[in-house]
Amino acid sequence: EQQVQQSPASLVLQEAENAELQCSFSIFTNQVQWFYQRPGGRLVSLLYNPSGTKQSGRLTSTTVIKERRSSLHISSSQITDSGTYLCAMERSNYNVLYFGSGTKLTVEP
Amino acid sequence: NAGVIQTPRHKVTGKGQEATLWCEPISGHSAVFWYRQTIVQGLEFLTYFRNQAPIDDSGMPKERFSAQMPNQSHSTLKIQSTQPQDSAVYLCASSLGQTSQNTLYFGAGTRLSVL
Structure with missing residues (x-):
């Protein structure tokens, strides 16, 4: 079972628009991190x-x-914000991060 | 600080051959993690060391994968009898301590292609 679900899978914005990325977890966690990958x-x-x-x-x-x-809100998006945003959560006392499949963001001029 | 260093950046092996991937964590970091990234499966946790001791290898395919951390300056991931489904980007990451309290730093990865 995928423990971390992200939506949307992809998102295309015009420069200066705002982005809202969502992440949900199948189990309770008290540790959440957001990552970026160009x-x-x-x-x-x-x-x-x-x-x-x-x-x-x-x-x-x-x-x-x-x-x-x-959730992760990106305000006034820029072309350089393009890339994949991943959410990760840590199972309690496990010290290991489990990642979602990411949201691919494309910011166009 | 060069960050987490992984070598080689690319490795091509034939089916059935062995592949050894190297990771040099950031100096002073006590926790080292290995992940595998594919388009289909995303980022999958493989194994984790703290102060060179293996802590959790629950993500490792047991039959052909093994990881070691012989000293605090490097860790290796060995894949025996590589199969096409092992093709992926293998990522190493390190942190000062527990991920909940310390930033996780990733290497650039080793892209393994099994023909």
């Missing part, structure tokens, strides 16, 4: 957000643990 590039950690709302620049993540979901 095509052919390394996975890079964006935000660690176990609960509530966290912001980093144009990125805002909201995690509602009791509803087993997290």
Whole structure:
């Protein structure tokens, strides 16, 4: 069973539009992280957000643990935001991150 | 700091051959993870070491895959009798400690192609 589900699978935006990415978990977790991967590039950690709302620049993540979901909001998207965004969760006391299949974001001029 | 270093970047093997993948974690990081990434399956956890000790290998196909961490500066993932379905990008990652409290840093990966 896929423990982490992400939606949408892909998203195309015009530059300056906002993006909303969703992540849901099949089991309860208290550790949620968001990662970014440019095509052919390394996975890079964006935000660690176990609960509530966290912001980093144009990125805002909201995690509602009791509803087993997290979201990532990207404001004023830029062409350089294009890539795949992955959500990951850690099973309690497991110390291992399990990843969703990602949302492929394309930002067009 | 060059980050997590993985070698080789690309490896091509024939079916049935052995492949050894190398990972050099960031100096001072005590946790090392191996993942496999494919388009179909996404990112799959394979195995994890903490302070060089194997902690969890629940994601490893037991028959042909093995991982070791002989010292704090490198880890290896060995695949015996490679099969076409082993073709994937193998990613190594390291962190200072528990992932819940420390950022996970990924290497660029080794792309394994089994012909």
